[in-house]
Amino acid sequence: MAKIRLCVEHPLGQGQTVPLERDQAHYLFGVMRQGEGTMVALFNGRDGEWQAEVTQAGKRGGELVCRSQSRPQSHPPDLWLLFAPIKKARTDFIVEKAAEMGAAKIQPVQTEFTNAERIRRDRLQAHAVEAAEQCGATHVAEVEDLVKLDRLLADWPEDRQLMVCDEAFADASYGTPDGAPRPLSDAPRGAWAVLIGPEGGFSPAERRRLHSQPFVWPVQLGPRILRADTAAVAALTLWQATLGDW
Amino acid sequence: MAKIRLCVEHPLGQGQTVPLERDQAHYLFGVMRQGEGTMVALFNGRDGEWQAEVTQAGKRGGELVCRSQSRPQSHPPDLWLLFAPIKKARTDFIVEKAAEMGAAKIQPVQTEFTNAERIRRDRLQAHAVEAAEQCGATHVAEVEDLVKLDRLLADWPEDRQLMVCDEAFADASYGTPDGAPRPLSDAPRGAWAVLIGPEGGFSPAERRRLHSQPFVWPVQLGPRILRADTAAVAALTLWQATLGDW
Numbered sequence: 001m002a003k004i005r006l007c008v009e010h011p012l013g014q015g016q017t018v019p020l021e022r023d024q025a026h027y028l029f030g031v032m033r034q035g036e037g038t039m040v041a042l043f044n045g046r047d048g049e050w051q052a053e054v055t056q057a058g059k060r061g062g063e064l065v066c067r068s069q070s071r072p073q074s075h076p077p078d079l080w081l082l083f084a085p086i087k088k089a090r091t092d093f094i095v096e097k098a099a100e101m102g103a104a105k106i107q108p109v110q111t112e113f114t115n116a117e118r119i120r121r122d123r124l125q126a127h128a129v130e131a132a133e134q135c136g137a138t139h140v141a142e143v144e145d146l147v148k149l150d151r152l153l154a155d156w157p158e159d160r161q162l163m164v165c166d167e168a169f170a171d172a173s174y175g176t177p178d179g180a181p182r183p184l185s186d187a188p189r190g191a192w193a194v195l196i197g198p199e200g201g202f203s204p205a206e207r208r209r210l211h212s213q214p215f216v217w218p219v220q221l222g223p224r225i226l227r228a229d230t231a232a233v234a235a236l237t238l239w240q241a242t243l244g245d246w
Numbered sequence: 247m248a249k250i251r252l253c254v255e256h257p258l259g260q261g262q263t264v265p266l267e268r269d270q271a272h273y274l275f276g277v278m279r280q281g282e283g284t285m286v287a288l289f290n291g292r293d294g295e296w297q298a299e300v301t302q303a304g305k306r307g308g309e310l311v312c313r314s315q316s317r318p319q320s321h322p323p324d325l326w327l328l329f330a331p332i333k334k335a336r337t338d339f340i341v342e343k344a345a346e347m348g349a350a351k352i353q354p355v356q357t358e359f360t361n362a363e364r365i366r367r368d369r370l371q372a373h374a375v376e377a378a379e380q381c382g383a384t385h386v387a388e389v390e391d392l393v394k395l396d397r398l399l400a401d402w403p404e405d406r407q408l409m410v411c412d413e414a415f416a417d418a419s420y421g422t423p424d425g426a427p428r429p430l431s432d433a434p435r436g437a438w439a440v441l442i443g444p445e446g447g448f449s450p451a452e453r454r455r456l457h458s459q460p461f462v463w464p465v466q467l468g469p470r471i472l473r474a475d476t477a478a479v480a481a482l483t484l485w486q487a488t489l490g491d492w
Contacts (some may be wrong), residue, residue, distance in 0.1 A: 241487075
């Protein structure tokens with residue numbers, strides 16, 4: 001079995017020839033010092049994973065031929081991760097972790113207390129691809145452009161549930177008639193999103209707005225304050241273990 | 247309420263004077279530009295959290311006086327995190343995350359496939375202190391010196407359960423008579439540890455040895471391969487949500 005996995009755009013199938021782009025040729029033949037005859041695992045998010053043999057190795061490109069399918073295409077849960085961007089390195093981590101944890105879509109969200117006003121979508125997408133290559137997934141999480149939270153809630157698809165992680169929810173009566181939050185295990189399966197708040201917390205107006213949405217499921221992540229990247233993994237773990245594919 | 251939190255060695259109590267060490271004086275007065283009259287939250291892992299006022303601010307030291315207790319001392323679950331050190335930045339992350347997630351002890355473990363043969367315990371301990379300062383905890387996770395896995399298992403305290411995260415456990419019949427792993431929710435509360443395997447996995451001998459221990463609870467973290475730092479947060483989340491203080 002190939003040890004190196006690459007995500008490609010090209011269709012994959014029995015005997016299919018797959019050209020390599022310059023960057024990937026540089027990585028495979030330059031950095032990893034592989035050559036003709038090497039087996040590489042390829043996936044494209046549609047056709048599963050294929051064991052492919054390098055048939056041409058050059059400095060600026062190369063070619064592989066698909067020999068056999070090693071995994072069928074997987075269909076991850078319909079889960080979005082929504083998060084407020086933070087410092088560059090930790091934003092990169094959140095994207096990497098969301099991809100590993102099986103999120104289908106990664107949506108950066110601008111809240112009132114979000115510091116980062118811009119993200120580099122292409123750079124974050126590259127991190128998601130790299131995480132997919134490394135974690136053995138056959139799909140790649142899609143990274144979206146930054147959207148304001150208000151806008152996102154205004155356009156919210158009514159059949160998608162939203163798990164909101166907010167330590168202040170504990171103080172607010174919400175959910176069941178006695179004020180206790182509805183347990184996640186009672187929630188419907190299907191389309192979901194998980195929202196991680198900004199490090200400065202949600203604003204009072206944002207909190208009120210989130211509270212009033214029927215699709216919102218508030219969740220608390222323990223008695224300590226978690227950094228946003230820790231909270232992202234913890235929230236996705238709870239979701240995957242309760243409603244997802246774990 | 248003070249925004250800056252500092253972990254100190256000195257006893258804390260009503261009216262108690264607390265000297266500041268050089269590093270903390272530099273941080274508080276140099277980096278953060280605070281001075282006399284500033285309120286700072288102090289904790290030492292024994293006496294809870296205190297609001298303290300700066301009464302002397304100097305370049306090489308300073309002094310605070312405890313004015314009022316703002317939190318009682320918390321007693322986190324008796325949970326150790328055992329992990330095989332990986333690359334420096336990710337090892338730092340694991341320690342930071344374990345501290346945020348409320349581990350009482352962080353134990354680096356050398357397995358057959360662990361690359362890092364040395365760790366800097368003092369540096370990792372400083373990361374755990376910083377994480378405690380930032381996450382609002384009143385206790386600090388203790389970082390231990392690197393120990394070989396064999397040694398650790400030979401000296402294992404018999405009343406401590408061990409949750410082992412290993413994707414290969416799925417293939418091995420272990421646990422209940424029909425081969426399904428025992429569910430964590432059936433496990434006893436009390437003293438626990440969570441073991442995250444090295445990125446290269448456990449060796450066959452290690453796996454056999456872990457399998458044969460009555461205190462081992464194997465857990466699988468989903469169908470994708472998680473990096474060790476992601477796995478640490480995911481495993482601690484499962485444990486905290488099922489058996490801990492969440």
